[in-house]
Every structure is written in structure tokens, then in C-alpha cells.
Amino acid sequence: MTNERRVLVHPDKSALAGSVAARFITKVLDLLDVQETVHVVLTGGSMGGAVLEAVRNSPAHTSIDWSRVHFWWGDERWVPDGDAERNDRQSREALLDSLDLPEGHVHPFPASDSGLSLDDAATAYANELARFGMDGLPHPVFDIVFLGVGPDGHIASLFPHRSGIQVVDRPVIAVRQSPKPPPERLSLTRPVINASQRVWLVLAGADKASALGLALAGASRDEVPVAGIKGRRRTVFFVDRDAAAEVPEALIARDY
Numbered sequence: 001m002t003n004e005r006r007v008l009v010h011p012d013k014s015a016l017a018g019s020v021a022a023r024f025i026t027k028v029l030d031l032l033d034v035q036e037t038v039h040v041v042l043t044g045g046s047m048g049g050a051v052l053e054a055v056r057n058s059p060a061h062t063s064i065d066w067s068r069v070h071f072w073w074g075d076e077r078w079v080p081d082g083d084a085e086r087n088d089r090q091s092r093e094a095l096l097d098s099l100d101l102p103e104g105h106v107h108p109f110p111a112s113d114s115g116l117s118l119d120d121a122a123t124a125y126a127n128e129l130a131r132f133g134m135d136g137l138p139h140p141v142f143d144i145v146f147l148g149v150g151p152d153g154h155i156a157s158l159f160p161h162r163s164g165i166q167v168v169d170r171p172v173i174a175v176r177q178s179p180k181p182p183p184e185r186l187s188l189t190r191p192v193i194n195a196s197q198r199v200w201l202v203l204a205g206a207d208k209a210s211a212l213g214l215a216l217a218g219a220s221r222d223e224v225p226v227a228g229i230k231g232r233r234r235t236v237f238f239v240d241r242d243a244a245a246e247v248p249e250a251l252i253a254r255d256y
């Protein structure tokens with residue numbers, strides 16, 4: 001079933017993290033058989049870290065030549081470098097610090113103590129994306145984009161009823177007055193995410209059920225931003241039972 005949205009349901013958070021980690025390892029190995037490098041976008045949020053920890057704890061991850069993998073982020077919180085709130089710090093602690101990665105393959109958003117303004121930081125990240133442009137686009141065509149989903153249906157830092165989810169003329173936006181703290185953030189935009197080969201949304205918990213149900217029932221992206229997300233080849237929602245409570249039965253595949 002190519003390029004259709006699929007929902008894979010797991011019994012609980014830990015099974016979910018383990019299953020996504022196993023699929024990720026297998027997919028990266030398969031991709032590296034047929035292409036030189038793999039570009040992955042990481043996410044903040046609770047499940048983002050849990051999946052990366054499960055990758056680190058899986059002995060199979062050592063079969064990957066990580067020096068051929070690039071890591072980017074879907075969004076970042078505008079706080080100082082090394083702050084515990086930064087998505088990149090969470091990802092580094094969960095996995096990246098334990099890998100042998102060439103420094104130029106890790107692409108964090110600038111931090112609030114970088115000397116750049118928030119707007120200049122957005123431009124700087126757009127320039128970094130452009131250095132790896134593919135298919136005539138000013139950014140990589142990502143192989144795998146991980147996204148968490150907020151209870152309000154936001155993805156990255158694209159929130160309901162805000163202009164960010166409608167932006168199509170830039171790859172990166174500066175976000176102010178975010179409804180989720182901290183108020184200032186940087187985010188990839190929808191066209192960059194949707195140009196990716198695969199979008200893997202990972203979400204757990206009963207507080208996500210309504211957003212997921214609405215998104216799959218055809219809500220607008222303005223109301224529920226995740227509704228506007230679709231990868232070129234695959235869009236998979238990896239969820240636990242609680243998050244799946246309002247998903248139409250016909251869309252569900254159970255991974256247990």
C-alpha cells in the first residue's frame with residue numbers, strides 16, 4: 001500500500017519504542033545498501049527520545065555504518081546550547097553521543113546564545129539545508145522524518161490556527177508565542193516535511209487520541225496540523241492502544 005497513511009498499533013509505549021527502533025535500524029541498513037548516505041530528521045517530545053534510546057539499546061544498531069547517516073531536527077526550542085530543553089540535547093543523550101558520527105553529519109538548529117537573532121537563525125538553518133539540496137529543491141529529500149504529535153495535533157513547531165502550517169515559500173520559520181513552551185522556536189515547514197520519502201509519526205497516550213482521530217477523519221491542517229502531513233512514499237502512524245482509541249477500524253494494523 002504505497003503512499004497511503006497507515007496506523008500501526010502497539011500494546012504500550014515500551015513495545016512501541018522497541019518496534020519503531022527495530023524498523024528504523026532495518027530501514028537504514030536497507031537504504032545504505034542502495035544509496036551512499038541517509039538523511040534522517042529527529043524530533044523532540046517524549047516518544048522521540050524513547051525511540052532513540054531503544055535504538056541505542058538494540059545490539060543490531062552496531063551493524064549500521066553511522067558515518068553515512070546525517071541527522072537533522074524538525075524543530076528546536078530557542079534556548080541556549082546544551083540546555084536540557086533542547087531537542088538536540090535530548091537526541092544526543094539518547095543516541096547520537098554513543099555513535100561514531102562525523103561532526104559535519106549532525107545538523108542542529110542554532111541556539112539562542114549563538115549570537116544570531118531568531119530570524120537570522122531560521123535563515124542560517126535554511127542555508128544549511130540548501131547545502132544538501134536534492135532534486136532541485138533547496139533542502140534534502142529526507143529518507144525518514146520522525147515526528148511527535150501534540151495533543152492539539154501540532155507537529156514540529158507548526159501549531160493549530162497559526163500561520164506556520166500554511167507557509168510554503170520557505171523551508172524554515174521562526175515561531176513566536178508558541179502555545180507550548182518555550183514561546184520561541186524554529187521549525188521546518190510543511191513542504192520540506194512532505195517532500196520526504198517517509199514520515200514516521202510516533203505517538204502514545206490517551207491525550208493524543210482525539211487529534212489522531214480527527215486527522216485521519218479528514219480534519220483541516222489549520223485545525224489539526226498533522227492532517228496536512230504526508231510523505232512521498234509512506235506515512236506511518238506508530239501508536240500505542242491509548243492513542244489509537246479514535247482511529248477508524250479500517251485503517252488499523254495491529255503489531256501484536
Ligand SMILES: O=C(O)[C@H](O)[C@@H](O)[C@H](O)[C@H](O)COP(=O)(O)O
Binds near residue numbers: 045
Ligand atoms: O519541541 C517539541 O516539543 C516538539 O518537537 C513537539 O513537536 C513534540 O514532538 C510534540 O509536542 C509531542 O511531544 P510529546 O511526545 O512530548 O507529547
